Amino acid sequence: MPADQPQAEMSFLDHLEAFRWHIVRAISAVVVCSIIAFVSKDFVFGTLILGPSRSDFWFYQMACQLGQTIADSTGFCIEKLPFIIQSRKMTGQFTMHITSSIVLGIIVAFPYFFWEMWRFVSPALYDNEKKTSRGATFFVSLLFMSGVLFGYYIVAPISIHFLANYQVDVSVLNEFDITSYVSTLTMLVLSCGLMFQLPMVILFMSKAGIITPQLLRKYRKIAIVVILVIGAFITPPDPISQLLISIPLMLLYEMSIHISVIVYKRKLKKEKALEKPGDSLN
Template identity: 35%
Template sequence: MNQNPNQDDEKNMSLIEHIGELRFRLTRAAFAIFFGMCLCWGFSEKLFDIIRKPIQPYLPNGGLVFTGPIDKFMAHIKIAFVAGLVVSAPFWLYQLWKFISPALYRNEKKMATGFIFFGTLQFILGVLFSYFVVLPMAFKFLMTFGGDIDKPMITIDHYLGFFTQTAVVFGLTFEMPVVITFLGMMGLVSQRFLKEKKKYAVVGITAVSAVVAPPDALSMILLMVPLWVMYEISIVVVGFFEKKKTLSESFEN
C-alpha cells in the first residue's frame, strides 16, 4: 500500500509530542463541551422536567427535594453539562479522530465523517437506552423493593448524580464498536485477536460493569449485557473491514 511521506513523520512522533498533541486535543474538546453546556443552560428547566420523568411516578409529591440553598442551582449546572456533552459529541469526537488519524493510512483517514457520525449516533443511543430502558427498570425494582410502607424522599443531588452517571456510562459504553473498529483499522487489534481474547473480555466487562454501574445488581446486568453485545458487534465489524482491506490490497497488486 502506498503511503504519504508525511505520514511516516506523523507516525514517528516522539512521546513528548504525542503527549502535547493529546493535551491540545483534550483542551479543544473541553472547550467544545463547555460551549455546548452554555448553549444548553437556557433550556435547563425544560430538560429537568424530562430528566425527572423516570422517577416521578415513585415520588409522593411528584417532585424531588433539596436540602441546601445551592442544590437546585448546581442541579441545573449538571443538567446543562450532560446535555452539552451530548450536543458537542461531534466536536469532541472530531478531536479524538484528529489525535488517532496520524496512525492511519491515507484511505483510512477518509473515514473521518463515518467515525464522527457513528460515534455521535452511538453515544446518543447509549444515553437514550439508559433513559428509556435502564432507568425505568432500575427504579421499578429499587423504588418498590421491600413494600410500599416506606416513602421515598429523593434529593435532587442524589438523583442527578445517579442519572448523570448512568447516562454518561451507557453513552460511552455504546462507543465500543466505533473505538474497536478504528483500533482494528490501525492494526492494533484483529478479528482473530478479539475472538481469542473473548473470555478475558467478558471478565473485564463484568469487572467494569461492577465498578462503573450504579450500585445495584440490576444496573450492573443492564450494563454488562449491552457491553457484551457491543463487543460481539465489534468482532463482526472489524472482520468486515479486514476483508475489505484485503480485497483492496489484492486489486492494487
C-alpha cells in the same frame, strides 16, 4: 489562520496553536449548549431530568402496555414511585442546575466536539487511512447518542424504580437528595454513551493491528464476564437491569468481531496485492 494550515508543513508550536483553536471552538460549543440548557430550566428539569422519577415516563407507560398486551396484567403498571427528592444543602439546587446544564451541554455538543478533534488529527493520516476512516464522526456520534438514549429511556428508569422501591426496613423512607439523584442519572446515561463506543474502539485497534478477530473470539467468554461485571457495576443489584445493559453490550461485542473480520480481510488483501509484483519478478 493557524487551524487551516496544512499540518504536514507545520512546526511543533504551530501544531499547538492549531490544537488550541480546535479546543477553543469545541469548548465554546459546549458552553453555548450549556447556557441554553441553563436558561431552559423548566424543560431540562421538569421534563428531562425529573422525567424518570415520575410514573408517566415513557418506559413505565410502555412496560404497562406490554404487560397488558402479553399477559393481560397490570402488574407492570406503575402508579407511583415511592420516594421524594429533596435538597438538603442551601446551594444544592443551584449547584445541580449548573452541573446538569454542563452535562447536557457536553452531550448535545459531543458530535461537534469530536468533529473538531478529528479535524486536528485527520491531516496527519495517510490518504488510505483517511479513506478508511471516512464517516468516523458520524458513527462515533451515532453510537454515543444511541447509548445516551438507551441509558436515559431504559437503564435509568429501571435503576430508579429498583432503588426507589428498595428498603432494608419499612420504617426507613426513601428521601433522595437532588445531588444523589442527578449524579446517578448522569452516571447511567454517560456510561451507556461511552460503552456504546465499543465497535469504534475495536475498529481502530484492528486497523492498528492490536486486535484480531481470532483474539476477540478466543476471549469471548472472558468478555461476556467483563460485560456482566460492568452491567452489575453501573446498575442496581437487579438481574433484569443487568441483563438490559449487558445484552446490548454483548451484541456490540459480536458486531465488533464482524468489524474486525472486515478490517482483517482488507489488510490481508492489501498485503497480498503488495506481494504480487515481487512474486512476478522471481
